[in-house]
Amino acid sequence: MDATPLKLDPKHAFQNLSGLLDDDVQAVEKLLIERAASPVSVIPNLSGYIVAAGGKRLRPLITLAAAKACNATEMAPVHSLAAAVEFIHTATLLHDDVVDESDLRRGKPAAKNVWGNSASILVGDFLFARAFTLMVETGRLAVLDILSNASSVIAEGEVHQLAVQGQLDLPTEDYLKIIEAKTAALFEAAAESGAVCADADESQVRALKAYGRNLGLAFQLVDDALDYGGTTAVIGKTVGDDFRECKITLPVVIARRRGTDEDKSFWDRALNPDKQTDADLPHAIHLIRSTGAAKDTLAEARSYIEIAKKALAPMPKSDYREALLDLADFCVDRAY
């Protein structure tokens, strides 16, 4: 990094995009509440809890911005689509919390810790089904094709991740395949379907699809680095989730590959759920940092961000294109 980094507030890009799309974001928020409604009160309570817990609405914002960047004229179908994208994301979070046995989500107790595993599974199913009803309202089968495919790829990625648990020498390529499926597929589908919903021509659809995929890859790489505190000395409260769940992520793969025999033994023991102790996390963070694994994971993320930005070249100049470019930078800058 430069000695005197002259940087924008990393949140700026994000707020800029939200601001540009303020009316659309409001319309989507309204749909998220309306379509989670049910006479069975656990459903709106639980989904309201996780939807209101915030999250950045990154994926629906991408859908909205993609459609606007393609000069969408009719926004009602795009609002339905964006709400569907957020519901799919929420459904996967609810199921992930059960699968990963995570007790915290967005700094609050996971929904499963409040309503139980069963309710989390079933409300996830409910929101997933509602997502498809919302997509029917776009009147475009292509949108349903894109998002049903993305949804099966996401589930595939999650199962793949389960299957490699404990495989400490996971090849980087396999790790990338997993995050491409479990994270990048929804970013890609969010951007691509936004363009399709705007009746964009094929080159623009392709451009936004590539933007979404590469942004998603970078986003997950940054997330995985941040789980070990990134490169900063300030450790946030969400640090260590992946470590406690014994997930094999790129920072771990790199740190272990570069480590001494003693380090390798440490990782092999510490990422075994039966053998990990509370004292292991600080040492793991130390190794991730001292081997340059965090820094290089972020460099890998940066390379995908550059591809994402280049992918937008065929798009006409607009505030929305600019906002998408800024958003890409934000996704990596948030790590510093």
Added chain:
Amino acid sequence: MDATPLKLDPKHAFQNLSGLLDDDVQAVEKLLIERAASPVSVIPNLSGYIVAAGGKRLRPLITLAAAKACNATEMAPVHSLAAAVEFIHTATLLHDDVVDESDLRRGKPAAKNVWGNSASILVGDFLFARAFTLMVETGRLAVLDILSNASSVIAEGEVHQLAVQGQLDLPTEDYLKIIEAKTAALFEAAAESGAVCADADESQVRALKAYGRNLGLAFQLVDDALDYGGTTAVIGKTVGDDFRECKITLPVVIARRRGTDEDKSFWDRALNPDKQTDADLPHAIHLIRSTGAAKDTLAEARSYIEIAKKALAPMPKSDYREALLDLADFCVDRAY
């Protein structure tokens, strides 16, 4: 019942329908295997396990027969739809096993007992997503609308059922609302979407929709009676599942309502998961039978079957209409 019941083998109606649709059933079976394929081997293994475990393919058979009864000319979209219906059903079974903590499914260990809860949840999600991709292939948004709505209603019914656990004085109307959602909705959607996929006119679509809903209600009532052995003295190996899961079903509601104070106390204790003992099931079966609860649950089922059969009146005469009528009888006759 008559003193000399001159009855067909109850399986006859079912085999007759399968036989009529033999080529179509083969095409659907092929799709069920092809579309569960994935490079992540847990997915085809787990879904193959539950799909191959048999099940009667009742719901896809209804879809196929409904389309044929409406003179469907092009069957490829109907095959995709029927496979989608079976995938949705399979996904709900996988999630139900986790939610209900059932250890057996179709007489074999539940998939979750072989591959774990996490894989069952995620493979369920995978099959659910694949169902929607299959439906896109029908080229009809109306089909996706019907089945996405049915899917959210199913999840709603399951959550409702969770919410009333322990409510021993559940009103019959609430019980019917739950089974209408968790079971009848998919039968209804299977029949209705089959008709839509055949481009049937509105009166035929309505007829098959009503047939499916009422058949589904009867089917669940019979299932709930069979879980306590029905009215026969021969107790199959799947008896007692609902009881062990402390599910409030109509036989229990009726038996408790008609019982003495002592019987009521028995039910209140025995359907409390913390207080049930292994010795309780035989007494529960005794009470269900001696109060006439099993018999009257089956009578209720029979009344829905009559409505289902009447609903088919607007359909032109055909072998498929006859087979659907026979199937309705089979659904209740299997209990005797």
